[in-house]
Amino acid sequence: MLRTALRNVLAHKARLAMTVLTVCLGVAFVCGTLVFADSAAAGYRAAASKGFEGIAVTVTAKAPPPGRVAEPREDVLTDALVRKLAAVPGVAAVRPSAEGSATLSAADGDPLRAGTGRARPAGAYVPGPDGKDGRHPLVKGRAPRGGDEIVVDTTTAEAGGFHIGDTITLATHGPVMTKRLVGIVTTHDTRVTTGGTLVLFDLATAQQLFATPGHYTDIDLTAAPGTSQFELAGRVTGALPADRAEATTATAQADQQAVYVNVLTRGYQKVPMVFAGVSLFIGSFLIVNTFTMLVSRRTREIALLRAIGATRRQVVRSLILEAALIGVAASAVGFLAGLGVASVLPGLLSGSDGTLPDFPLVIGARSVVAALAVGVGVTVLAAWLPSRRAAKIAPIEAMRSAHQPPSTAGTRVRGAIGAVLLAAGAGLLVSLTGAEDASEENLRSAMLGCGVLMAGLIVLSPLLVRPLIRTLGALTSRFGVVGRLARDNALRDPRRTAATAAALMVSTALVAGLAVIGHSTARSLDRQAAAGLSADYLIRARTDTTAIDPAAVDRVARTAGVEAATATSAGTLFVGGGVEGITGIDPKGLDTALKLDFVSGSAGELAPGRIAVSATTAHEYGLAVGGRTEARMGLGQEPREYTVVGVYRDNPLAGDVLGARAEVQANGFVPGSVQRVFVRAERGAAKDLEHRLRTAVGNNPLLTIQDRGQLVAEAGATVGNLLTLTYGLLAIGVVISSLGIANTLAMSVAERTREIGVLRAVGMRRKGIRRMIRLESLTVAVFGTALGLVGGLFGAWAVGSLANGAVEQYAFSLPWGTLLLVCLSSLAIGAVAAAVPARRAAALNPLEAIADTA
Numbered sequence: 001m002l003r004t005a006l007r008n009v010l011a012h013k014a015r016l017a018m019t020v021l022t023v024c025l026g027v028a029f030v031c032g033t034l035v036f037a038d039s040a041a042a043g044y045r046a047a048a049s050k051g052f053e054g055i056a057v058t059v060t061a062k063a064p065p066p067g068r069v070a071e072p073r074e075d076v077l078t079d080a081l082v083r084k085l086a087a088v089p090g091v092a093a094v095r096p097s098a099e100g101s102a103t104l105s106a107a108d109g110d111p112l113r114a115g116t117g118r119a120r121p122a123g124a125y126v127p128g129p130d131g132k133d134g135r136h137p138l139v140k141g142r143a144p145r146g147g148d149e150i151v152v153d154t155t156t157a158e159a160g161g162f163h164i165g166d167t168i169t170l171a172t173h174g175p176v177m178t179k180r181l182v183g184i185v186t187t188h189d190t191r192v193t194t195g196g197t198l199v200l201f202d203l204a205t206a207q208q209l210f211a212t213p214g215h216y217t218d219i220d221l222t223a224a225p226g227t228s229q230f231e232l233a234g235r236v237t238g239a240l241p242a243d244r245a246e247a248t249t250a251t252a253q254a255d256q257q258a259v260y261v262n263v264l265t266r267g268y269q270k271v272p273m274v275f276a277g278v279s280l281f282i283g284s285f286l287i288v289n290t291f292t293m294l295v296s297r298r299t300r301e302i303a304l305l306r307a308i309g310a311t312r313r314q315v316v317r318s319l320i321l322e323a324a325l326i327g328v329a330a331s332a333v334g335f336l337a338g339l340g341v342a343s344v345l346p347g348l349l350s351g352s353d354g355t356l357p358d359f360p361l362v363i364g365a366r367s368v369v370a371a372l373a374v375g376v377g378v379t380v381l382a383a384w385l386p387s388r389r390a391a392k393i394a395p396i397e398a399m400r401s402a403h404q405p406p407s408t409a410g411t412r413v414r415g416a417i418g419a420v421l422l423a424a425g426a427g428l429l430v431s432l433t434g435a436e437d438a439s440e441e442n443l444r445s446a447m448l449g450c451g452v453l454m455a456g457l458i459v460l461s462p463l464l465v466r467p468l469i470r471t472l473g474a475l476t477s478r479f480g481v482v483g484r485l486a487r488d489n490a491l492r493d494p495r496r497t498a499a500t501a502a503a504l505m506v507s508t509a510l511v512a513g514l515a516v517i518g519h520s521t522a523r524s525l526d527r528q529a530a531a532g533l534s535a536d537y538l539i540r541a542r543t544d545t546t547a548i549d550p551a552a553v554d555r556v557a558r559t560a561g562v563e564a565a566t567a568t569s570a571g572t573l574f575v576g577g578g579v580e581g582i583t584g585i586d587p588k589g590l591d592t593a594l595k596l597d598f599v600s601g602s603a604g605e606l607a608p609g610r611i612a613v614s615a616t617t618a619h620e621y622g623l624a625v626g627g628r629t630e631a632r633m634g635l636g637q638e639p640r641e642y643t644v645v646g647v648y649r650d651n652p653l654a655g656d657v658l659g660a661r662a663e664v665q666a667n668g669f670v671p672g673s674v675q676r677v678f679v680r681a682e683r684g685a686a687k688d689l690e691h692r693l694r695t696a697v698g699n700n701p702l703l704t705i706q707d708r709g710q711l712v713a714e715a716g717a718t719v720g721n722l723l724t725l726t727y728g729l730l731a732i733g734v735v736i737s738s739l740g741i742a743n744t745l746a747m748s749v750a751e752r753t754r755e756i757g758v759l760r761a762v763g764m765r766r767k768g769i770r771r772m773i774r775l776e777s778l779t780v781a782v783f784g785t786a787l788g789l790v791g792g793l794f795g796a797w798a799v800g801s802l803a804n805g806a807v808e809q810y811a812f813s814l815p816w817g818t819l820l821l822v823c824l825s826s827l828a829i830g831a832v833a834a835a836v837p838a839r840r841a842a843a844l845n846p847l848e849a850i851a852d853t854a
Contacts, residue, residue, distance in 0.1 A: 027334025032341025043359025331375025508788025584664025757849025
């Protein structure tokens with residue numbers, strides 16, 4: 001039986017190639033998404049991580065007690081401390097630094113590498129005793145010597161098109177600045193090598209920008225040989241003022257950073273992992289269907305083995321051994337193909353705004369195990385199920401016919417199971433139509449309901465083949481005998497047709513459901529933004545931790561064509577065990593900026609200790625007008641009691657909580673600063689105002705200026721960006737589906753060689769053969785698409801109430817363009833999938849085909 005298994009693997013090379021291709025595709029897409037997920041997460045970790053190579057201990061200033069802000073004179077990180085630390089036994093080197101971040105303008109005026117996945121560290125060029133900075137070796141030019149000079153790293157210079165002597169526009173956390181580039185350095189900082197930027201100033205300028213004159217943000221110490229980090233940390237702690245500075249080992253810093261970065265990057269793995277599961281699910285259908293057809297075609301061969309003495313167990317073992325050999329070979333090839341998929345995905349999913357950092361491929365144990373699990377595990381399982389069925393058939397019965405229809409009892413059991421699953425899934429989804437919010441429990445119930453619903457459709461699909469395809473036959477019959485033959489071929493084996501269409505059905509259901517939810521949510525957000533905005537323009541910092549220059553706010557207010565300008569500040573409010581964003585605004589300027597629909601109360605009474613909250617926030621924390629809650633604004637403040645003076649309908653531009661600007665500004669991310677300026681234009685001046693506003697803020701790369709239309713579009717784009725990523729990964733399922741149909745048709749053509757030969761012998765032209773195969777492919781594709789649309793649209797409708805709880809004014813809305821594209825794509829998939837099998841079938845020689853005994 002071992003020799004038989006080996007012979008069977010090599011005897012039918014075309015069949016072997018198609019089977020290996022099937023397994024390769026499943027492995028490639030699963031491993032590709034897993035490698036991409038691991039690589040993207042590693043890239044984000046590197047982009048957010050500071051390196052600690054050569055650092056044993058870092059000295060930083062201690063945060064002041066809650067409720068008190070540290071005075072500059074209390075900062076002890078000075079040159080005097082640097083000299084004191086250098087004298088501590090076990091210290092080999094001391095490197096003080098003043099670090100922050102800076103955003104540069106590229107040669108075309110756009111912010112350079114300002115995407116969310118990019119870091120923009122900035123600091124001081126710190127020369128050592130030899131006059132060189134060991135962390136930043138110069139490769140061109142010289143070190144900065146004055147406040148108007150900077151150096152950048154090689155990748156930043158290349159990305160921005162900068163050359164020695166160029167004047168560069170940049171900003172840190174305030175006014176825009178212009179500096180002259182005098183040098184270019186290299187760096188091993190992963191925050192930069194993953195696609196970030198690096199700017200270095202002279203030490204005095206860096207201190208002025210990121211600390212205070214004569215002070216540092218931190219001091220790094222290198223241990224002498226034979227001195228451990230912990231031993232050195234103990235000695236250094238003894239030399240520090242205990243209430244104003246602290247020493248932390250590099251190991252402790254790395255551990256703290258790892259926790260922070262893991263939390264930060266956890267979400268970047270979720271979507272790829274979900275669609276790795278989708279790829280595995282769809283790929284498994286493809287592999288199982290292929291082996292079911294293979295075993296079905298070899299029923300007579302199996303019967304002959306049984307007739308000459310092979311036991312059922314031997315037959316099953318032989319087929320499983322075949323599958324294992326194919327799985328191992330296909331896993332290796334598929335894994336290599338998966339690396340190609342992983343290398344292509346970043347370019348497809350990362351736009352020009354730098355959504356993804358630059359990263360090399362990371363091949364982890366999980367990807368290798370997945371390759372073997374899919375390639376060998378699923379393949380062996382796919383061969384085991386049909387081989388057991390085939391081995392149970394009596395030899396004489398099996399040799400009479402190659403095709404054994406399912407028993408009536410089996411059909412009834414399948415129908416009962418499918419009906420129960422369908423009813424359970426639909427019932428669970430319908431029960432959620434009365435839900436009032438998108439709580440985690442409701443979301444889990446919705447996902448479970450959708451999964452059970454799809455499982456029910458998959459189980460029932462063989463029973464739905466005959467009624468649905470007979471209905472479609474009214475269209476294919478218009479092509480005459482060829483159309484009727486295509487319909488009958490699709491009806492010949494309902495289980496095979498259903499299994500072939502299952503992959504397309506799942507992909508279509510996911511795309512249709514997510515498209516409807518995304519489209520409905522985007523339209524609701526558009527309506528919210530349009531109804532909740534009074535201003536014509538919004539000027540805002542790219543992050544809430546960046547400040548707008550107060551002088552720029554004054555210049556904006558005095559700009560010709562500006563009727564009014566309202567500045568707001570951003571901060572955090574720790575309330576009821578949660579953290580909410582709070583916007584500080586002057587009640588007198590509220591109408592200039594926003595249109596708030598207050599359910600109760602008003603914003604007129606906003607003042608220190610008084611807040612207004614959105615309806616969702618009020619519901620979450622049980623707040624109402626006149627109610628009081630204990631909360632803490634900012635990190636360094638003591639909790640205090642706040643009175644709720646108003647509850648307004650959710651407004652994405654207002655955020656969750658409104659407070660008095662003076663209080664939020666004093667305790668915000670950047671104390672004493674503002675992060676947004678709402679601008680109302682004079683009548684007739686809105687169209688020509690943007691250029692003047694950019695000039696007023698000095699073309700600061702830290703700031704963005706958007707008009708009303710852009711703000712409304714951005715509200716919906718929040719969902720659109722997620723759906724773009726979703727569509728890109730779901731395209732994997734569509735590709736698998738099309739190749740699955742092509743593979744099934746190719747094997748079907750090989751199975752029906754004699755039949756096609758007879759058709760050719762009785763007068764059917766090659767054109768008719770090709771048309772018959774194409775119509776059969778289109779029939780299968782339309783069948784899968786129809787079931788997928790039904791499942792996807794029903795699921796989207798049922799979970800609409802959850803979205804309505806999360807998004808105000810949510811209304812179910814069909815994206816007709818996307819749904820039409822899905823339908824046209826299914827037709828295209830059917831046509832493309834049939835191209836090669838149809839050509840092969842038409843090329844068969846009639847006499848050789850009739851004589852075929854394979």
